Amino acid sequence: MKVQRTITLAVALVLVVLGAIACSSGSSTPTEAVKTLYRAIDKKDVGALKSVMPKAVLEDFEKEAKAKNKTVDDLIKDDLFKDLKPGTFNRKPDIREHLSDDGKTATVEIQDDIETKKVRLVKEDDGWKVRKEDW
16 A cells, blocks of 8 residues: 555656646747757757747748758758857846737847847747747
8 A cells, every 4th residue: 555655656746747847848938038049059059949949930941951852950050050140148148028018929139248139039839939030
């Protein structure tokens, strides 16, 4: 009886932990999404970059990759990373987040000694994504 209760509690604990991990996927705030974006650029991390791309952007990349006979990951490595400038978060920028009234879109302003950038985001099912128009 004691062994059965221990096993039941262990299984329940594992399920709670797995649920917490599943719910934490995606970017829960616009600022976190932008930080993920810039870290992905700095590290040339395709998976992290894809995690902040909206579904429409990923679909466009899939079509383009297929037309070029490449994978989406190779397309990002070969075409996108060469155009993206690393280093933004190495300069400790000031970050301001502005949510829309309906909570479905946001703008994150990143200001450092050199420049100010605005990144527009949209809320999707699994977190905040950089808007299609900004890719």
